[in-house]
Amino acid sequence: TKAQRAYNFNAGPSALPLEVLEKAQKELVDFQGTGMSLMELSHRSPAYEQVHNQAIANLKELMNIPDNYQVLFLQGGASTQFAMVPMNFLPADQKAAYVLTGAWSEKANKEAKMFGDTYVPFTSKETNHNRIPKLDELTFEDNTAYVHITSNNTIFGTEWFEFPDTGDIPLIADMSSDIMSHPVDVSKFAMIYAGAQKNLGPSGVTVAIVRDDLLARANIENVPTMLRYDTHVKNNSLYNTPPTFGIYMLGLVLEWAKEQGGLEAITKRNQEKAALIYDVIDASNGFYRGHAEKDSRSLMNITFRVSNEELEKQFLAEAKAAGFVGLNGHRSVGGCRASTYNAVPYEACKALSEFMIEFQKKNS
Ligand code: PLP
Numbered sequence: 001t002k003a004q005r006a007y008n009f010n011a012g013p014s015a016l017p018l019e020v021l022e023k024a025q026k027e028l029v030d031f032q033g034t035g036m037s038l039m040e041l042s043h044r045s046p047a048y049e050q051v052h053n054q055a056i057a058n059l060k061e062l063m064n065i066p067d068n069y070q071v072l073f074l075q076g077g078a079s080t081q082f083a084m085v086p087m088n089f090l091p092a093d094q095k096a097a098y099v100l101t102g103a104w105s106e107k108a109n110k111e112a113k114m115f116g117d118t119y120v121p122f123t124s125k126e127t128n129h130n131r132i133p134k135l136d137e138l139t140f141e142d143n144t145a146y147v148h149i150t151s152n153n154t155i156f157g158t159e160w161f162e163f164p165d166t167g168d169i170p171l172i173a174d175m176s177s178d179i180m181s182h183p184v185d186v187s188k189f190a191m192i193y194a195g196a197q198k199n200l201g202p203s204g205v206t207v208a209i210v211r212d213d214l215l216a217r218a219n220i221e222n223v224p225t226m227l228r229y230d231t232h233v234k235n236n237s238l239y240n241t242p243p244t245f246g247i248y249m250l251g252l253v254l255e256w257a258k259e260q261g262g263l264e265a266i267t268k269r270n271q272e273k274a275a276l277i278y279d280v281i282d283a284s285n286g287f288y289r290g291h292a293e294k295d296s297r298s299l300m301n302i303t304f305r306v307s308n309e310e311l312e313k314q315f316l317a318e319a320k321a322a323g324f325v326g327l328n329g330h331r332s333v334g335g336c337r338a339s340t341y342n343a344v345p346y347e348a349c350k351a352l353s354e355f356m357i358e359f360q361k362k363n364s
Helices: 018-027 046-063 077-089 103-112 212-217 229-234 244-259 262-282 309-321 346-363
Strands: 069-074 095-098 117-119 144-150 171-174 191-195 206-211 288-290 301-306 336-339
Touching (some): 018 244, 046 069, 046 206, 046 262, 069 212, 077 144, 077 191, 077 206, 095 103, 206 229, 212 229, 262 288, 262 301
Parallel strands (some): 095 117, 144 171
Antiparallel strands (some): 191 206, 301 336
16 A cells, blocks of 8 residues: 655655655665664674765765765754854854855854854845845955855745855855755865755754865864864764664665756756746735745745735645645744755645645635
8 A cells, every 4th residue: 555645845854755765664674684773783884884885975976076075974963063164164363254044044153153253244134034145245355264155044945046156265055955956066165064854864964065175274173073074084974873874864865866867857856846836826916925036936945925814824724634734934934834855746746736726716
Protein backbone atom coordinates (compact mmCIF):
# COMPACT_ATOMS: atom_id res chain seq x y z
CA THR A 1 0.00 0.00 0.00
CA LYS A 2 1.18 3.49 -0.79
CA ALA A 3 2.11 5.61 2.21
CA GLN A 4 -0.40 8.31 3.13
CA ARG A 5 1.59 11.50 2.71
CA ALA A 6 0.49 14.92 3.95
CA TYR A 7 0.68 18.02 1.80
CA ASN A 8 3.57 19.29 3.90
CA PHE A 9 4.40 22.99 3.52
CA ASN A 10 6.33 23.27 6.79
CA ALA A 11 9.14 25.84 6.87
CA GLY A 12 11.59 23.58 8.70
CA PRO A 13 12.01 20.84 9.54
CA SER A 14 10.19 20.19 6.33
CA ALA A 15 9.22 17.53 3.83
CA LEU A 16 11.68 14.78 2.95
CA PRO A 17 11.41 12.77 -0.26
CA LEU A 18 9.25 9.67 0.19
CA GLU A 19 11.87 7.56 -1.59
CA VAL A 20 14.46 8.62 0.98
CA LEU A 21 12.24 7.73 3.92
CA GLU A 22 11.42 4.36 2.41
CA LYS A 23 15.07 3.55 1.81
CA ALA A 24 15.94 4.50 5.39
CA GLN A 25 13.04 2.40 6.63
CA LYS A 26 14.25 -0.60 4.69
CA GLU A 27 17.76 -0.28 6.05
CA LEU A 28 16.79 0.76 9.55
CA VAL A 29 17.45 -2.41 11.55
CA ASP A 30 20.07 -4.00 9.31
CA PHE A 31 22.29 -1.59 7.46
CA GLN A 32 23.79 -3.35 4.45
CA GLY A 33 24.14 -6.74 6.12
CA THR A 34 25.94 -5.46 9.22
CA GLY A 35 23.19 -6.76 11.50
CA MET A 36 23.05 -3.27 13.00
CA SER A 37 21.27 -0.05 12.34
CA LEU A 38 23.38 2.72 10.83
CA MET A 39 22.77 4.46 14.18
CA GLU A 40 24.50 1.61 15.98
CA LEU A 41 27.65 1.57 13.88
CA SER A 42 30.89 3.02 15.17
CA HIS A 43 31.66 6.31 13.51
CA ARG A 44 35.13 4.85 12.96
CA SER A 45 33.82 1.80 11.11
CA PRO A 46 34.46 1.42 7.37
CA ALA A 47 30.71 1.09 6.72
CA TYR A 48 30.01 4.45 8.33
CA GLU A 49 33.05 6.15 6.84
CA GLN A 50 31.85 5.13 3.40
CA VAL A 51 28.49 6.83 4.05
CA HIS A 52 30.24 9.94 5.40
CA ASN A 53 32.70 10.30 2.53
CA GLN A 54 30.13 9.52 -0.13
CA ALA A 55 27.89 12.28 1.21
CA ILE A 56 30.77 14.77 0.99
CA ALA A 57 31.61 13.60 -2.55
CA ASN A 58 27.99 13.86 -3.66
CA LEU A 59 27.57 17.34 -2.24
CA LYS A 60 30.72 18.44 -4.08
CA GLU A 61 29.42 16.94 -7.28
CA LEU A 62 25.87 18.33 -7.05
CA MET A 63 26.94 21.84 -6.08
CA ASN A 64 30.01 21.79 -8.29
CA ILE A 65 32.24 22.74 -5.35
CA PRO A 66 35.82 23.53 -6.41
CA ASP A 67 38.74 21.62 -4.88
CA ASN A 68 39.92 24.54 -2.75
CA TYR A 69 36.85 24.24 -0.50
CA GLN A 70 36.33 22.00 2.51
CA VAL A 71 32.95 20.42 3.14
CA LEU A 72 32.20 20.07 6.86
CA PHE A 73 29.42 18.39 8.82
CA LEU A 74 28.89 20.28 12.07
CA GLN A 75 26.35 20.36 14.89
CA GLY A 76 24.49 23.15 16.64
CA GLY A 77 22.44 24.26 13.65
CA ALA A 78 22.91 27.34 11.52
CA SER A 79 22.45 29.31 14.75
CA THR A 80 25.83 28.08 16.00
CA GLN A 81 27.38 29.24 12.73
CA PHE A 82 26.14 32.75 13.58
CA ALA A 83 28.72 32.67 16.40
CA MET A 84 31.40 30.45 14.87
CA VAL A 85 31.83 32.67 11.82
CA PRO A 86 32.84 35.78 13.80
CA MET A 87 34.76 33.74 16.39
CA ASN A 88 37.00 32.42 13.62
CA PHE A 89 36.97 35.15 11.00
CA LEU A 90 36.43 38.55 12.65
CA PRO A 91 39.72 39.99 13.91
CA ALA A 92 39.81 42.85 16.43
CA ASP A 93 41.15 45.37 13.91
CA GLN A 94 38.47 44.79 11.27
CA LYS A 95 34.70 45.04 10.88
CA ALA A 96 32.25 42.60 9.37
CA ALA A 97 29.42 43.73 7.08
CA TYR A 98 25.98 42.24 7.75
CA VAL A 99 23.35 42.79 5.08
CA LEU A 100 20.06 42.60 6.96
CA THR A 101 17.25 41.09 4.90
CA GLY A 102 15.32 39.36 7.64
CA ALA A 103 15.18 37.95 11.14
CA TRP A 104 17.94 35.41 10.58
CA SER A 105 20.44 37.98 9.30
CA GLU A 106 19.58 40.14 12.32
CA LYS A 107 20.33 37.21 14.60
CA ALA A 108 23.60 36.54 12.82
CA ASN A 109 24.61 40.19 13.26
CA LYS A 110 23.65 40.14 16.93
CA GLU A 111 25.90 37.14 17.56
CA ALA A 112 28.80 38.69 15.63
CA LYS A 113 28.64 41.81 17.79
CA MET A 114 29.54 39.68 20.80
CA PHE A 115 32.92 39.01 19.21
CA GLY A 116 33.78 42.16 17.30
CA ASP A 117 32.59 45.14 15.29
CA THR A 118 30.03 44.97 12.53
CA TYR A 119 28.25 47.45 10.30
CA VAL A 120 25.09 47.25 8.22
CA PRO A 121 25.45 48.24 4.54
CA PHE A 122 21.73 47.66 3.94
CA THR A 123 18.60 46.75 5.84
CA SER A 124 15.11 46.14 4.51
CA LYS A 125 13.63 46.54 7.99
CA GLU A 126 11.67 49.73 7.17
CA THR A 127 9.59 47.81 4.63
CA ASN A 128 9.21 44.73 6.82
CA HIS A 129 11.93 42.88 4.91
CA ASN A 130 9.97 42.61 1.69
CA ARG A 131 12.93 42.87 -0.67
CA ILE A 132 16.54 42.07 -1.45
CA PRO A 133 18.83 45.06 -2.19
CA LYS A 134 19.81 45.87 -5.74
CA LEU A 135 23.50 45.24 -6.12
CA ASP A 136 24.24 48.95 -6.61
CA GLU A 137 22.70 49.70 -3.22
CA LEU A 138 25.57 47.89 -1.54
CA THR A 139 28.93 49.41 -0.75
CA PHE A 140 31.46 48.04 1.67
CA GLU A 141 33.94 49.86 3.86
CA ASP A 142 37.67 49.40 3.62
CA ASN A 143 38.98 46.94 6.11
CA THR A 144 35.90 44.72 6.00
CA ALA A 145 36.72 41.23 7.31
CA TYR A 146 33.81 39.62 5.47
CA VAL A 147 30.35 40.33 4.10
CA HIS A 148 27.53 38.19 5.47
CA ILE A 149 24.23 37.66 3.66
CA THR A 150 21.20 35.39 4.11
CA SER A 151 20.51 34.01 0.66
CA ASN A 152 16.91 33.10 1.38
CA ASN A 153 14.79 34.72 4.05
CA THR A 154 12.67 31.88 5.33
CA ILE A 155 10.33 34.04 7.38
CA PHE A 156 9.74 36.91 4.94
CA GLY A 157 9.90 34.96 1.69
CA THR A 158 12.62 36.82 -0.20
CA GLU A 159 15.61 35.34 -1.99
CA TRP A 160 18.83 36.58 -3.58
CA PHE A 161 19.17 35.60 -7.24
CA GLU A 162 22.29 37.66 -7.95
CA PHE A 163 25.14 38.03 -5.51
CA PRO A 164 27.35 41.03 -4.86
CA ASP A 165 30.86 41.02 -6.20
CA THR A 166 32.82 41.74 -3.03
CA GLY A 167 36.25 41.67 -4.66
CA ASP A 168 38.88 40.64 -2.13
CA ILE A 169 36.42 40.69 0.75
CA PRO A 170 35.20 37.19 1.61
CA LEU A 171 31.47 36.70 0.99
CA ILE A 172 29.76 34.41 3.51
CA ALA A 173 26.21 33.20 3.00
CA ASP A 174 23.69 31.53 5.26
CA MET A 175 21.97 29.33 2.68
CA SER A 176 19.94 27.34 5.19
CA SER A 177 16.68 27.64 3.33
CA ASP A 178 17.73 27.58 -0.32
CA ILE A 179 20.89 25.50 -0.52
CA MET A 180 20.62 22.95 -3.33
CA SER A 181 17.40 24.50 -4.64
CA HIS A 182 19.21 26.00 -7.61
CA PRO A 183 22.75 26.04 -8.96
CA VAL A 184 25.04 28.66 -7.42
CA ASP A 185 28.54 29.64 -8.42
CA VAL A 186 30.26 28.47 -5.23
CA SER A 187 33.48 30.20 -6.25
CA LYS A 188 31.83 33.57 -5.50
CA PHE A 189 31.65 32.64 -1.83
CA ALA A 190 34.36 32.24 0.76
CA MET A 191 31.92 30.26 2.84
CA ILE A 192 28.41 28.83 2.66
CA TYR A 193 26.60 27.27 5.59
CA ALA A 194 23.21 25.69 6.08
CA GLY A 195 21.23 23.78 8.64
CA ALA A 196 20.20 20.56 6.89
CA GLN A 197 16.55 20.47 7.86
CA LYS A 198 15.05 22.10 4.77
CA ASN A 199 16.62 20.90 1.52
CA LEU A 200 19.33 18.56 2.78
CA GLY A 201 17.89 16.17 5.31
CA PRO A 202 16.73 16.03 8.91
CA SER A 203 17.78 18.53 11.59
CA GLY A 204 20.91 17.78 13.59
CA VAL A 205 23.57 18.29 10.97
CA THR A 206 24.83 21.59 9.61
CA VAL A 207 26.81 21.81 6.40
CA ALA A 208 29.67 24.30 6.05
CA ILE A 209 31.55 24.79 2.79
CA VAL A 210 34.68 26.84 3.46
CA ARG A 211 37.40 28.06 1.10
CA ASP A 212 40.99 27.30 2.02
CA ASP A 213 42.18 30.91 1.95
CA LEU A 214 39.48 31.91 4.46
CA LEU A 215 40.48 29.00 6.71
CA ALA A 216 44.07 30.20 6.51
CA ARG A 217 43.06 33.62 7.87
CA ALA A 218 41.22 32.24 10.87
CA ASN A 219 41.95 33.85 14.17
CA ILE A 220 41.63 30.95 16.54
CA GLU A 221 43.88 31.45 19.50
CA ASN A 222 41.14 31.64 22.09
CA VAL A 223 38.45 29.70 20.28
CA PRO A 224 37.34 26.43 21.91
CA THR A 225 38.35 23.32 20.00
CA MET A 226 34.86 22.34 18.85
CA LEU A 227 34.15 25.87 17.58
CA ARG A 228 37.22 26.09 15.37
CA TYR A 229 36.74 25.18 11.73
CA ASP A 230 40.28 23.85 11.46
CA THR A 231 39.49 21.16 14.05
CA HIS A 232 36.82 19.76 11.75
CA VAL A 233 38.89 20.24 8.61
CA LYS A 234 41.83 18.32 10.05
CA ASN A 235 39.58 15.48 11.17
CA ASN A 236 37.25 15.22 8.15
CA SER A 237 34.35 16.18 10.48
CA LEU A 238 35.17 13.15 12.66
CA TYR A 239 36.91 14.92 15.54
CA ASN A 240 34.15 13.77 17.86
CA THR A 241 31.05 11.65 17.28
CA PRO A 242 29.23 13.24 14.36
CA PRO A 243 25.43 13.09 13.95
CA THR A 244 25.76 9.84 12.01
CA PHE A 245 22.10 9.22 11.30
CA GLY A 246 21.57 12.77 10.07
CA ILE A 247 24.59 12.51 7.78
CA TYR A 248 23.32 9.18 6.46
CA MET A 249 19.91 10.74 5.74
CA LEU A 250 21.60 13.73 4.11
CA GLY A 251 23.50 11.26 1.93
CA LEU A 252 20.25 9.63 0.86
CA VAL A 253 18.77 13.03 0.00
CA LEU A 254 21.83 13.79 -2.14
CA GLU A 255 21.46 10.47 -3.98
CA TRP A 256 17.83 11.37 -4.55
CA ALA A 257 18.80 14.83 -5.85
CA LYS A 258 21.14 13.18 -8.35
CA GLU A 259 18.36 10.85 -9.48
CA GLN A 260 16.14 13.92 -10.03
CA GLY A 261 18.69 15.14 -12.57
CA GLY A 262 20.75 17.41 -10.32
CA LEU A 263 20.24 21.07 -9.53
CA GLU A 264 19.30 22.21 -13.04
CA ALA A 265 16.35 19.83 -13.07
CA ILE A 266 15.48 20.57 -9.45
CA THR A 267 15.42 24.34 -9.97
CA LYS A 268 13.18 23.99 -13.02
CA ARG A 269 10.70 22.02 -10.97
CA ASN A 270 10.95 24.48 -8.09
CA GLN A 271 10.19 27.35 -10.46
CA GLU A 272 7.14 25.52 -11.77
CA LYS A 273 5.95 24.71 -8.25
CA ALA A 274 6.31 28.27 -6.99
CA ALA A 275 4.70 29.69 -10.13
CA LEU A 276 1.56 27.65 -9.47
CA ILE A 277 1.03 29.56 -6.23
CA TYR A 278 2.39 32.98 -7.20
CA ASP A 279 0.19 32.94 -10.31
CA VAL A 280 -2.91 32.47 -8.17
CA ILE A 281 -1.84 35.35 -5.92
CA ASP A 282 -1.21 37.62 -8.92
CA ALA A 283 -4.47 36.76 -10.65
CA SER A 284 -6.56 37.21 -7.50
CA ASN A 285 -7.21 40.96 -7.87
CA GLY A 286 -5.92 41.60 -4.39
CA PHE A 287 -7.81 38.77 -2.69
CA TYR A 288 -4.37 37.32 -1.94
CA ARG A 289 -1.47 39.73 -1.41
CA GLY A 290 2.14 38.59 -1.68
CA HIS A 291 4.47 39.98 0.98
CA ALA A 292 7.64 40.16 -1.12
CA GLU A 293 8.30 42.50 -4.03
CA LYS A 294 8.06 40.51 -7.23
CA ASP A 295 11.73 40.51 -8.16
CA SER A 296 12.71 39.39 -4.66
CA ARG A 297 10.23 36.55 -4.38
CA SER A 298 11.56 33.36 -2.88
CA LEU A 299 11.08 30.07 -4.68
CA MET A 300 11.24 28.31 -1.32
CA ASN A 301 8.95 30.27 1.00
CA ILE A 302 5.86 31.91 -0.45
CA THR A 303 4.49 34.51 1.96
CA PHE A 304 1.06 36.06 1.48
CA ARG A 305 -1.95 37.57 3.20
CA VAL A 306 -5.63 37.03 2.57
CA SER A 307 -7.58 40.27 2.00
CA ASN A 308 -8.92 40.58 5.55
CA GLU A 309 -8.05 39.00 8.86
CA GLU A 310 -11.34 37.21 9.32
CA LEU A 311 -11.01 35.54 5.92
CA GLU A 312 -7.37 34.78 6.56
CA LYS A 313 -8.25 32.84 9.71
CA GLN A 314 -10.94 31.01 7.78
CA PHE A 315 -8.49 30.26 4.95
CA LEU A 316 -5.95 28.75 7.32
CA ALA A 317 -8.59 26.71 9.15
CA GLU A 318 -10.13 25.35 5.96
CA ALA A 319 -6.72 24.62 4.45
CA LYS A 320 -5.78 22.68 7.55
CA ALA A 321 -9.02 20.72 7.43
CA ALA A 322 -8.36 19.95 3.76
CA GLY A 323 -5.01 18.36 4.70
CA PHE A 324 -2.53 21.18 4.02
CA VAL A 325 0.12 21.31 6.75
CA GLY A 326 2.29 24.23 7.84
CA LEU A 327 0.62 27.17 6.05
CA ASN A 328 0.58 29.56 9.02
CA GLY A 329 3.05 32.40 8.60
CA HIS A 330 5.89 32.73 11.11
CA ARG A 331 4.62 34.06 14.43
CA SER A 332 6.62 37.28 13.96
CA VAL A 333 4.97 38.12 10.63
CA GLY A 334 1.55 36.47 10.60
CA GLY A 335 -0.34 35.69 7.43
CA CYS A 336 0.35 32.61 5.39
CA ARG A 337 3.49 30.90 4.17
CA ALA A 338 3.83 27.93 1.86
CA SER A 339 7.31 26.43 1.92
CA THR A 340 7.97 24.63 -1.34
CA TYR A 341 11.36 23.02 -0.73
CA ASN A 342 12.88 20.45 -3.08
CA ALA A 343 11.02 17.50 -1.57
CA VAL A 344 7.56 19.10 -1.77
CA PRO A 345 5.93 17.39 -4.76
CA TYR A 346 4.50 19.31 -7.70
CA GLU A 347 1.14 17.69 -6.93
CA ALA A 348 1.07 19.27 -3.46
CA CYS A 349 1.61 22.74 -4.97
CA LYS A 350 -0.97 22.07 -7.64
CA ALA A 351 -3.48 21.01 -4.97
CA LEU A 352 -2.76 24.14 -2.94
CA SER A 353 -3.16 26.43 -5.94
CA GLU A 354 -6.52 24.81 -6.73
CA PHE A 355 -7.60 25.12 -3.12
CA MET A 356 -6.71 28.84 -3.18
CA ILE A 357 -8.70 29.44 -6.36
CA GLU A 358 -11.70 27.60 -4.93
CA PHE A 359 -11.50 29.48 -1.64
CA GLN A 360 -11.48 32.82 -3.43
CA LYS A 361 -14.48 31.83 -5.56
CA LYS A 362 -16.50 30.89 -2.51
CA ASN A 363 -15.57 33.98 -0.54
CA SER A 364 -15.58 36.96 -2.83
N1 PLP B 1 19.08 30.72 8.98
C1 PLP B 1 17.97 30.57 8.25
C2 PLP B 1 17.85 31.27 6.93
C3 PLP B 1 16.93 29.77 8.73
O1 PLP B 1 15.81 29.63 8.01
C4 PLP B 1 17.06 29.14 9.99
C5 PLP B 1 16.01 28.29 10.53
O2 PLP B 1 14.90 28.20 10.06
C6 PLP B 1 18.23 29.35 10.71
C7 PLP B 1 19.23 30.13 10.16
C8 PLP B 1 18.45 28.70 12.04
O3 PLP B 1 18.80 27.39 11.82
P1 PLP B 1 18.98 26.33 12.96
O4 PLP B 1 17.61 26.06 13.51
O5 PLP B 1 19.59 25.17 12.25
O6 PLP B 1 19.88 26.91 13.99
